[in-house]
Amino acid sequence: MELKEYAISDIASLKYGKMLAKTKFTDKGHPVFSGYRVTGYTSEYLYENPEVIVVARGVGGTGDVKISPPKSWITNLSIVLSVDTKLVDKFYFKELLHAEKLKSKLDSGASISQITINSLESYKVKLPDLSFQKSVREVLIKYDNLIENNNRRIAILENMAQSLYREWFVNFRYANHQDNLDADGNPKLIDSPLGQIPEGWQIVALEELCNKITDGSHKSPKSVDVGVPMASVKDMHDFGINVSKCRQISYEDYEDLKRQDSVVKANDILVAKDGSYLKHTFVVEKELEMALLSSIAIIRPNEKVKPHWLAYCLRSPLVKERMKNYVSGAAIPRIILKDFRKFNLFIPPQELMDEWNSIVEGMVKQCWNLVSRNENLKQQRDMLLPKLISGQIELKD
Structure with missing residues (x-):
């Protein structure tokens, strides 16, 4: 099979996306795509067809290569590569660039990672x-x-x-629940600090339901090529950790963190503590050879509560709304553990x-x-x- 080498500028035109004014966001319409995800909707779109994009800057995703949704507004966090479709299949090109691991080769940022159009235009690929x-x-x-x-x-x-x-x-x-109705057919409720709850339910502090409430390591060991995954909040999803995206730390550093008990056990609950707090909250399926950074909280439930029940309780919109009073930080909101331990929940029988x-x-x-x-x-x-x-x-x- 013959491969031909091209500079990316020979097979695509490159352009930054465009920032969308806050006043232009709508409840529905065309997706606004940052490169990381759809961040909202607007009545207009910049690109009718799906386009290959490279995330140009940000935290955790610089160099990611994706296909945008059709009829979308692509923001200035991404570089849009409009390819010559006589030479290039968009989906294939996206996969080819993904395999190139662009961040490791083109990152020119100092404090914040970034990839520029200039560096991308001259990058060579074989097709x-x-x-x-x-x-x-x-x-x-x-x-x-x-x-x-x-x-x-x-x-x-x-x-x-x-x-x-x-x-x-x-x-x-x-x-x-029909056994707990009043004469009018409504649930029998009593007043509580959290509003009305059924008779026989209790209000308890989170710390009363847990053997341990802590967070990951406040020390950030240096990265290595081969070692043990170390996860931060950006590596979480709804049911676990994206291990393939975690950076690696040495086995020696991992053993040191184990001695500090900054590791995860089966049936622990992991909570996104910093940034988009409570965005991800899940029960750990099995013990993992993995370290956590302090942006993730570790909850170890005791015998008074079922781990899955507690996880879904913490994920409920009502709890997330109340949690606003328990976070600090303007740029990066974070849950304060000493307050989190005192956070009240109601529990059923x-x-x-x-x-x-x-x-x-x-x-x-x-x-x-x-x-x-x-x-x-x-x-x-x-x-x-x-x-x-x-x-x-x-x-x-």
């Missing part, structure tokens, strides 16, 4: 002919479709679990919590399984790509 690019795309899209199907199943299960929590513990329509947990625990386990499948699919896909590009694996018509 096969267009028909081969499209053949590779078709193979990779099959993997992406499997991953997306699993993501849809995860979203359905997560929505079911959240709806069940809301129905039982916000609307108080739990199993056999044990048998009701156990009944809810028996339903939801199975849903969470299915989500864990689907997340694991996706991780395996992504690994297979990433291993396959360079072999397809190099011709080690031949594509049959």
